[in-house]
Amino acid sequence: MGYFLFRRTISFVLTLLAVSVVVFAVMNILPGDPALSILGLDATEDALAALREELGLNEPVLSRYLHWIAGAVQGDFGISQSFRVPVSELIAERLPLTVSLAISGMVVTVILAVALGVAAAANHGKAGDWGIMFLSQLGIAVPAFWLSILLVLLFAVKLRWLPPGGFPGWSEPAAAVRSLILPTVALALVQSAVLARVTRSSALEVMRLDYIRTARAMGFSRRRVLWRHVLPNALIPIVTIVGLQFAALVTGTIVIENVFYLPGLGRLIFQSIANRDLPTVQALVMLFAAIVVTANFIVDLLYLAIDPRLKARS
Amino acid sequence: MSSRLARSGVAIAALALCAALSPTGGWAGTTIVIGLQQEPTSLDPTADATASIDGMLTQNLFESLTTVNEAGEVLPQLAESWTVSEDGLTYTFDLVDGATFHDGTGFDAEDVKFSFDRAMAEDSVNPSKGLFKPIESVTVVDAGTVEIKLKQKDAFFLFNMAQGDVSIVAPESVEANNANPVGTGPFKYDSWTRGDKLVLVKNPDHRDAASVALERVEFKFISDAAAASAALLAEEIDAFPGFPAPELLPQFEADPRFKVVTGSTEGEVILAMNNAKAPFNDIRVRQAVSHAIDRGEIIDGAMYGQAVPIGSFYPPHGPAYVDLTGTYPHDTAKAKALFEEAGVAGTTMTLRVPPFPYATRSAEIIQAQLAEAGIDAKVENVEWGFWIDEIYKKLNYDMTIIAHTSPNDMGNFARGPKYFYGYDDAGYTDLWNRISAEADDAARNALLAEAQKYLADQAVHGFLFQLPQLGVYKTGVEGFWDSRAVLFQPLAGVSVN
Numbered sequence: 001m002g003y004f005l006f007r008r009t010i011s012f013v014l015t016l017l018a019v020s021v022v023v024f025a026v027m028n029i030l031p032g033d034p035a036l037s038i039l040g041l042d043a044t045e046d047a048l049a050a051l052r053e054e055l056g057l058n059e060p061v062l063s064r065y066l067h068w069i070a071g072a073v074q075g076d077f078g079i080s081q082s083f084r085v086p087v088s089e090l091i092a093e094r095l096p097l098t099v100s101l102a103i104s105g106m107v108v109t110v111i112l113a114v115a116l117g118v119a120a121a122a123n124h125g126k127a128g129d130w131g132i133m134f135l136s137q138l139g140i141a142v143p144a145f146w147l148s149i150l151l152v153l154l155f156a157v158k159l160r161w162l163p164p165g166g167f168p169g170w171s172e173p174a175a176a177v178r179s180l181i182l183p184t185v186a187l188a189l190v191q192s193a194v195l196a197r198v199t200r201s202s203a204l205e206v207m208r209l210d211y212i213r214t215a216r217a218m219g220f221s222r223r224r225v226l227w228r229h230v231l232p233n234a235l236i237p238i239v240t241i242v243g244l245q246f247a248a249l250v251t252g253t254i255v256i257e258n259v260f261y262l263p264g265l266g267r268l269i270f271q272s273i274a275n276r277d278l279p280t281v282q283a284l285v286m287l288f289a290a291i292v293v294t295a296n297f298i299v300d301l302l303y304l305a306i307d308p309r310l311k312a313r314s
Numbered sequence: 315m316s317s318r319l320a321r322s323g324v325a326i327a328a329l330a331l332c333a334a335l336s337p338t339g340g341w342a343g344t345t346i347v348i349g350l351q352q353e354p355t356s357l358d359p360t361a362d363a364t365a366s367i368d369g370m371l372t373q374n375l376f377e378s379l380t381t382v383n384e385a386g387e388v389l390p391q392l393a394e395s396w397t398v399s400e401d402g403l404t405y406t407f408d409l410v411d412g413a414t415f416h417d418g419t420g421f422d423a424e425d426v427k428f429s430f431d432r433a434m435a436e437d438s439v440n441p442s443k444g445l446f447k448p449i450e451s452v453t454v455v456d457a458g459t460v461e462i463k464l465k466q467k468d469a470f471f472l473f474n475m476a477q478g479d480v481s482i483v484a485p486e487s488v489e490a491n492n493a494n495p496v497g498t499g500p501f502k503y504d505s506w507t508r509g510d511k512l513v514l515v516k517n518p519d520h521r522d523a524a525s526v527a528l529e530r531v532e533f534k535f536i537s538d539a540a541a542a543s544a545a546l547l548a549e550e551i552d553a554f555p556g557f558p559a560p561e562l563l564p565q566f567e568a569d570p571r572f573k574v575v576t577g578s579t580e581g582e583v584i585l586a587m588n589n590a591k592a593p594f595n596d597i598r599v600r601q602a603v604s605h606a607i608d609r610g611e612i613i614d615g616a617m618y619g620q621a622v623p624i625g626s627f628y629p630p631h632g633p634a635y636v637d638l639t640g641t642y643p644h645d646t647a648k649a650k651a652l653f654e655e656a657g658v659a660g661t662t663m664t665l666r667v668p669p670f671p672y673a674t675r676s677a678e679i680i681q682a683q684l685a686e687a688g689i690d691a692k693v694e695n696v697e698w699g700f701w702i703d704e705i706y707k708k709l710n711y712d713m714t715i716i717a718h719t720s721p722n723d724m725g726n727f728a729r730g731p732k733y734f735y736g737y738d739d740a741g742y743t744d745l746w747n748r749i750s751a752e753a754d755d756a757a758r759n760a761l762l763a764e765a766q767k768y769l770a771d772q773a774v775h776g777f778l779f780q781l782p783q784l785g786v787y788k789t790g791v792e793g794f795w796d797s798r799a800v801l802f803q804p805l806a807g808v809s810v811n
Contacts (some may be wrong), residue, residue: 032699033707038356039441040363041706042720072342083354083508084492092509149540157547164544166534168512261536261545263509275355276699 008300012293019289020072023282024065032276034081053080068282078279082272087283090268097167098253098264104180105249107185110242113192114231117199117238122226124204132196139193144252148186148259155182165260183260187252191245198241202234211234235306243299247292343530345677346791346810349542349554353535357506358491359478360433362708363441365719365801369556370512370533372478372802375416375671378496379407379426379460380476384630386799388472388722392421392498395458402467402753403450405448407460412521415484423454423485426761429482431460442479444510467751469758470722472477478802488717498525500806511535524721527793527809546786553791555803557784558671560618566786576620577783577797578631581717583621583672585776588711590736593658600773602652603713604642605682606687607776616675621779627724629780631797634762635759638770638777662690663712667700673715680715717781721799725750727774737774744793 035051036043052058058066077087149163156164158209162182168175206212207230215225254266261267264285272280304310342572352626354364359372373381373391381391392398412419429685430452433440440446448468450602453461474480487496493504500522501514517523534551536542539559545551547564557563567570583789587594587603594600609623622630625638653659663684667677677693691713696704705711711734718726728746731738745765752758770777793808 030699031703032697033703035704036707037699038362038364039696040437041702042444043363043441044443046436047439047441047443053437054439084356090508149544152541152544152548155543158550164548164550165536165541166545166550169507238663258538259541261510261534261538261541263507267537267694271353271355274698277355 004092007295012290012297015293016289018288020069020282021065023285024061024068024278025274027278027281028061029275034276034278037040037275038082045307066277072283073284077283080272080277080280082229082275082277082280085279088136090280091287093263094263094265094268097168097262098177098250098257098266099187100170101180101183101187101253101256101262102249103248103308104184105252106242106246107192108133108184108188108314109192109195109245109249112188112198113195114238114243117196117201118226120196120200121203121207121230122222129200133200136196138194139189140191140197144186144190145255145259147189148182148256151182151186152260165262167264179262180261181258186259187249187256191249191252193210195238195245200236202237203230206230206234211277239299239302239306243295245293250288287307343810344527345532346528346530346553346805346808347532347534347551349536349540349545349551350533351535351539351556351558353509353537354506355765357490357495357512357513359430360483361439361441361492368512368801369803371495371497371499372481372503372800372803373476373499373804374806375499375503376412376478376481376483376532377499377596377762378476378478378480378482379473379803381565382476382800384795384797384799385569386473387420388476390669391476394427395511405462405464405471406455407462409458409460411458411522413498414519415487415498416496416517417484417510419486419488420485421482422457424457425482425484427452427454427459428431428485428488429480431484432488436469439463444476444593444622445474445477445479454488467753469750469752473722477800484609486790500586501528501531501573505529509535522806526806528805531805546788549788552788554787554796555783555785557786560620560782560784563618563784563786565621573787573789575783575785575787575789575794575796577785577795578622578629579719579780579781579783580629580721580723580800581719582624582625582627582629582723583676583717583778583781584663584736586714586716587775587779588709588713588734588736589774590709590738591712592657593663594712594736596656597773598652598656599658600688600775601642602649602656603684603689603776605645605652605698606649606689606785607684607778608644608683609639609778610644611637611683612676613779615679616672617779617782620782620784621808622782623779624777626770627727628762628766631734631780631799632762634759634766636763636766638766641770642773646683646686655687660690664688664692664694665713665715666694666701666705666711667715668696668698670717672717673782676715680776690723709734709736715778719781719801723770724762727769738770742768742772756758788792 035048036056039047039051060244068078080087080090109303116132118235120129123129152164163179167179170176212225212229215229253264254270257266268279269284334396343802348795349686350366352366355366355368355369356362356369358366359376377392379391379393381389392410396405396407398405409423411773415421418684419722432438433450434446448464448466450465452461455461481497481514483491484496500517500520502517504513504515506512512533516529536545543559543562546554559682563574587600589595593722613619613621613623625641628635630722665677666675674695681691681693705714727748728739728743745768749758787794790811794801
């Protein structure tokens with residue numbers, strides 16, 4: 001276990017290092033100039049030169065990178081070139097929203113997908129199964145942004161039950177929850193469509209095994225067999241997909257935050273790339289990478305928990 | 315029993331939720347929520363060119379020496395009045411009494427001098443440093459009087475002094491203006507939730523506070539057109555003065571809760587051609603392109619009919635406007651003949667398009683029109699940062715589509731071959747110099763008409779249409795300008811009934 005953790009930590013650090021080099025390189029190769037995007041098309045040459053000096057853009061790329069890395073190691077991610085405030089401040093402002101959205105999206109996805117997937121498997125070949133499979137096919141085919149627009153038109157414009165977008169902040173918890181409902185649903189529906197199919201096929205596979213027949217023969221109820229014997233053994237592919245989906249959910253918030261005009265990290269990264277704001281993009285991509293790597297790590301730990309064979313081996 | 319209790323608990327919680335969210339009722343009539351598409355990253359108009367900073371803060375939070383009304387006429391602001399010397403080179407401004415900055419510091423001539431010196435300094439990062447170029451010196455005569463000497467006559471000087479780049483700031487607060495702006499205007503800064511909204515509140519100490527109806531102004535940033543439309547329909551916002559999607563307007567026109575206003579902006583949309591590069595250094599090719607384009611079809615297809623065609627580089631609402639859309643009328647046969655004459659028929663040209671709906675939509679239609687005239691135009695959609703670098707800075711393009719939104723910008727064609735038009739014409743530069751030195755309105759307008767004709771004849775670019783100002787307002791919202799001669803929109807005269 002100790003060795004496992006050690007190996008994981010090393011690969012975590014190496015992954016982030018590789019990501020930082022790639023982001024730095026890409027942002028430097030990309031055509032674009034932060035000074036011009038701040039000062040606009042009427043800017044004179046001397047004003048641009050003065051701003052470049054102020055932003056430290058005249059230093060060579062390598063020294064800028066080393067400078068950045070030295071700061072990042074100490075937890076200092078630099079000053080945003082476009083906002084002119086510390087990047088950590090920008091991220092701290094936006095993190096609560098994106099994290100809330102990703103977690104609520106994940107929770108709804110898992111509940112919905114497992115319930116539907118197991119129900120479909122239990123009714124294999126019957127109308128319920130076909131219905132659920134049809135809906136999930138539809139869910140996979142529908143783009144999240146389009147679904148978002150439909151949800152807004154129905155629940156915000158027509159019925160007026162929920163706000164069409166925006167986020168008042170967690171200082172107003174009731175309003176904050178209300179404003180997250182539609183974005184969560186938009187995020188979760190598409191993801192749960194994928195996960196429901198995985199759950200169904202994984203459950204079906206387990207249901208074909210001999211011990212399930214034995215359990216039924218011993219007189220256990222269908223429900224008990226399904227939840228106590230089928231699901232736990234069908235979990236491994238489900239957990240694998242959930243791990244992958246968490247990464248998709250976090251990046252999916254970029255689109256959802258735009259459609260629901262939510263002040264989260266997705267909109268920040270969008271704006272920062274457009275402004276060629278290297279320190280902000282760098283920190284955000286690192287953060288997203290760290291989240292994805294951590295999610296994979298948690299999935300590995302979960303394998304240990306749900307598959308006793310792995311524990312015995314290690 | 316317990317489940318019923320639990321259920322009524324849920325009902326009570328739901329009621330509480332609704333109550334908690336019911337909109338801030340007490341402010342009705344004195345608060346307004348304004349939707350904006352573009353969110354700035356800084357709030358200092360003297361250090362950042364983002365147009366929405368001017369849209370929100372210029373002449374609202376910040377004030378300049380002069381201001382401009384809807385018709386583009388110059389009016390007094392922090393300068394109560396002014397005199398101009400006989401030779402047109404010395405302006406003496408009398409400043410208003412009783413203006414103070416929002417942090418309580420007083421306003422006087424020293425602040426004016428400070429603001430100008432800062433913008434004109436060598437290390438200044440003012441985005442419109444060019445506006446200050448004609449200025450020789452700024453002198454404090456006494457606390458209430460400032461004298462500005464010019465190097466050369468500048469017909470646009472007083473107009474330029476109204477812009478956000480020339481906002482008067484205080485040395486005590488200027489450093490923090492990017493996040494906590496302090497000015498002298500009728501509204502002051504309240505809060506900015508980045509990514510969400512900017513809130514201004516009325517400045518009760520302003521000299522004209524009695525005539526300001528609004529107590530609170532919220533600017534909400536919604537970049538997505540469908541989301542903007544939904545927010546209006548759900549009545550989350552009261553006004554969207556720069557509505558981004560002409561195709562979504564009919565639903566608002568049909569809805570009695572809303573008022574739709576189609577005005578004009580200073581934005582000339584052009585099919586820019588790289589005049590420095592073959593084949594566009596050949597006037598026949600530029601004329602052929604001009605003949606190939608059908609403005610009516612472009613406006614219908616790209617702007618859903620909501621725009622006025624232009625034949626040169628001057629807004630149709632301006633006093634010197636001449637209709638030159640007939641200079642090179644749509645004529646595919648003639649275009650074909652000219653392309654053949656110039657030896658470029660059947661060749662491929664690239665059309666690099668920035669990510670703005672007016673541009674991407676126009677590009678597709680122009681591509682089809684050029685194809686009819688025998689030219690294979692390859693459309694490349696590029697990102698804005700790429701556009702600025704490759705097209706604007708390096709002139710690495712054949713054709714592009716862009717709106718020029720600054721007022722009085724016919725001087726662009728006198729900026730020499732390094733400017734992205736690649737246009738270098740001593741005759742035009744001379745004409746522009748005469749225009750900017752001409753103080754008499756009638757004489758200047760005559761010269762401006764001449765300049766329009768000059769550019770149209772030269773077919774420097776394909777002149778397409780004037781970018782409209784599309785506004786959607788809740789019924790009862792009054793005081794927004796239909797058209798914009800400048801980037802700002804004063805809110806002192808806006809009310810919600």
